[in-house]
Amino acid sequence: MKILKELPGGILLIESPRFQDERGGFMKLFNHDTPLHKYAIAQVNYVQNRESGILRGLHFQKGGFAESKFFRVLTGQINLVYLDVNPESTTYQLSGSYILDQAQLGLLIPEGFATGYEVLTPHTDVLYYSNKDYHPEAEGGVNWQHPLVVNHWKTNMPIVSEKDKNWPL
Ligand SMILES: Cc1cn([C@H]2C[C@H](O)[C@@H](COP(=O)(O)OP(=O)(O)O[C@H]3O[C@@H](C)C(=O)[C@@H](O)[C@H]3O)O2)c(=O)[nH]c1=O
16 A cells, blocks of 8 residues: 555545456555554444435544544545644644545545545445544534535535534534
8 A cells, every 4th residue: 555645634645556357356455554554443434325415524523532534435436525623733624625536545534633525426335444433422523514614515405414414613
């Protein structure tokens, strides 16, 4: 696995090795060795999105439950949006977005960021690792229409869960 790019905030774009032969393909999605040698997986989550226009997030876990997440699509295309919500961070309130459109590329988001994504294609499957267990009591969120992130979206009228509609602006 190799780091293709480091984005502001310490976000890493990581490429997986891919092997192709007459049977199909083989891809290494995680390797405890470099560049992820300090990354301890607590959860692997597989998310199926039926339609384009679905928007999930933005979510984070508070305090000591803050997670680092490593996102990729297995099929389809998403626009991943992130916001640094750690007031002690040197990049506090930094926001950005990145389009993920191939399984070979993963985006590693450090602890202290809220993350969300919108689905740009029907039947889009997302796989992500987290280095912390799920603690719903520690969950925080940022409304997708918050001024610090609103300009990153491609969709004007997304499909959003009731929970996500109610995060503070
Ligand atoms: C995130 C999560 C959810 N769940 C359950 C709770 C609920 O019943 C169901 C769906 O949860 P949600 O609606 O929160 O799923 P979702 O909106 O897909 O949540 C995810 O959104 C993206 C943007 C992130 O950044 C992730 O960290 C995660 O928060 O799955 C778990 O059991 N473990 C988990 O780690």
